[in-house]
Amino acid sequence: MSEPSNPLLESVTSLKGIGTQMAERLAKLGITTVQDLLFHLPSRYQDRTRIYPIAYATIGTEVLIEGTVVFTDIIFRKRRMMLCHIEDDTARILLRFFYFSSAQQTKLSSGTKIRCFGEIRQGYQQREMIHPEYKILDEQAVEMENTLTPSYPATEGVQQRTLRRLTQEALLFTPDLEDLIPENIRQHYQLPSLQSALQTIHNPPPETVVADLLSGQHPAQKRLIFEEMMAHHLSLSQLKLQTKQLPSLAINKSDTLYQKLLAQLPFTLTGAQTRVIQELFEDMQQPSPMHRLVQGDVGSGKTLVAAAAALFAIESDLQVGLIAPTEILAEQHYQNFRDWLEPLNLEVTWVPGKKHAKQHRSSLEDLALGITDIAIGTHALFQKDVQFNQLGLIIVDEQHRFGVDQRLALREKGKQGEHYPHQLIMTATPIPRTLAMTTCADLDYSVIDELPPGRQVIKTVAIANTRRDEIITRIQAICDQGRQVYWVCTLIEESEALQCQAAEQACELLQENLPTVSIDLVHGRMNGNQKDAVMQMFKKGKTQLLVATTVIEVGVDVPNASLMIIENAERLGLSQLHQLRGRVGRGKDASSCVLLYQPPLSETAYRRINALRETGDGFEIARIDLDIRGPGEVFGTRQTGELRFRIADLMRDQHLLPQVQQASLALQQQDPNAVEKLIQRWIHRADDYVNV
Helix, strand or coil, rough: CCCCHHHHHCEECCCCCHHHHHHHHHHHCCCCCCCHHHCCCCCEEEECCCCCCHHHHHHHHCCEEEEEEEEEEEEEEEEEEEEEECCCCCCECCCCCECCCCHHHCCCCCCEEEHHHHHCCCCCCCCCCCCCCEECCCCCCCCCCCCCEEEECCCCCCCCHHHHHHHHHHHHHCCCCCCCCCCHHHCCCCCCCCHHHHHHCCCCCCCHHHHHCCCCCCHHHHHHHHHHHHHHHHHHCCCCCCCCCCCCCCCCCCCHHHHHHHHHCCCCHHHHHHHHHHHHHHHHCCCCCEEEEEECCCCCCCHHHHHHHHHHCCCCCCCEEEEEEEEEEEHHHHHHHHHHHHCCCCCCCCCCCCCCCCHHHHHHHHHHHHHCCCCEEEEEHHHCCCCCCCCCEEEEHHHHHCCHHHHHHHHHHCCCCEEECEEEECCCCCCCHHHHHHCCCCCCECCCCCCCCCCCEEEEEEEEHHHHHHHHHHHHHHHHHCEEEEEECCCCCCCCCCHHHHHHHHHHHHHHHCCCEEEECCCCCCCCCHHHHHHHHHCCCCEEEECCCCHHHHHCCCCCEEEEEECCCCHHCCCHHHHHHHCCCCCCCCCEEEECCCCCHHHHHHHHHHHHCCCCCCCCCCHHHHHCCCCHHHHHHHHHHCCCCCCCCCCHHHHHHHHHHHHHHHHHCCCCHHHHHHHHHCCCCCCHHCCC
């Protein structure tokens, strides 16, 4: 006997009055099924359940009023208008219409009783409503609304009254909504039924506190938030379980190459680095592929941890692929890995884009033949003609910059028969623990929570750019003491050419004002060799002041640099400012970062700059950044197709996470069949995440 069809998953065309054209318009709102319509929630509400005396209706509010037409007139000013004056026992108000017919004018004659809904505004001489919705009241009483009226996000060709009507149709179409959270779990967490929650949200009783409903505090809204967070958590837990069931390529228990690397390093690893490396080593010896996120603040030594993981794979005759989001970061990784691995007689290859055709061909041949031990590049590693001989470990840096499809392509590239490569994912964007529990629940999770000894606290100050001369005097003093300085020019507009032009102009200005200081320039339009030459001169101390665009955000380590000036600091995000600041404070000297800003500051820019002045803790900065921008912005999820919340707000609702995890576990044990239905209800692209 076949399962009964689920009315929630029926096409919206199953509802009355929805033809092909309306279905296409609704699709623009993400509405293709009855379920989509029910979960398309109001953005605000209107109260049409009570009539306000005209005298007590305050400016700026939307209200329902009732009165008698005193007179109606047509006037001609800049445009033709119909003005209808109405009054009740308390006061008079004007109704202003720009679009009207002669029939409307006739109906709105003196003595006509009328009921209107609209926003009260202050007009030239009296209060008014512009184009209110209205009904003519005859002897037969017009019923009042008995619930608050929802107002939905709309699109061209789909009016509010249409969305209201269709939503009511959908509620009637699904009188017995399948509640995927069992009653005992609902009672334990004080959650209403799904049917009750949706009825309340789409038809709130007049006494409902609308502010609670719109801020996610009302029990009806909490029910949907809770269910969506459960779906998200369950999908990632399921993904983690499925990953653990995949077979992986075997890694030997030997760590000979790693010990040789330690012996040649001029420094000792931190306790946190050692701990995380041991976690990676243990992961890679398991019969299932490692899938671990390693996060650490700027300068915590993530790259060396990745190098250790690479050596474990290489010692088992497997190859390693390292992918970075930008060419300059990939080049920096290439340089570091060459310095560490080539003395161990290992082959490190740079995989450039196709524009370097000759070098590209040579790299591909070495990779396919197995001559290359580790290949490093950007998106070039995704290209079809890049073939590994035996890819055993994928290292992804700043993973949130890459989309689902790209990461899947790289994993599939490493598949050997039925065996999958290990994956190490690194990020310098610290993720607060509560957020990591949600966004990274499919990953094992390591934190390098310790900086190398000797790292200096960076004093951060914010100075208006009107005091530029004082900064230039400070640069002269720093250079006279034998130390080095960064001057960072931020993005003026969304144009690399304009950004580079601004850096060139800043460089010329500084050369005029600092004739005894050796100054050089690096920006994104220079080719790799040019950038490398400039950076080498700065690293060797031959350049005292480096003017740069934000290309130096990552990977540059010059211990003698003790001052950084960031121009137009208000234009950058908090995380990027923190990354840039981390380029100084790497030596023995006290270091400073000057945030040069253009006043006046917006409230958001002020919060960012103030946060940098008050703390150097990357996790606290990440918390503030999430609070300002939201997780979708910070992790690039709007661009990369990551899992996205429709109703829940991670920052607002994070207090629910422990309960969500407990409830999810209880659901898995009580009703495993409901788990998949819950995931499909909330996550449209759920199938994609099973494979990433």
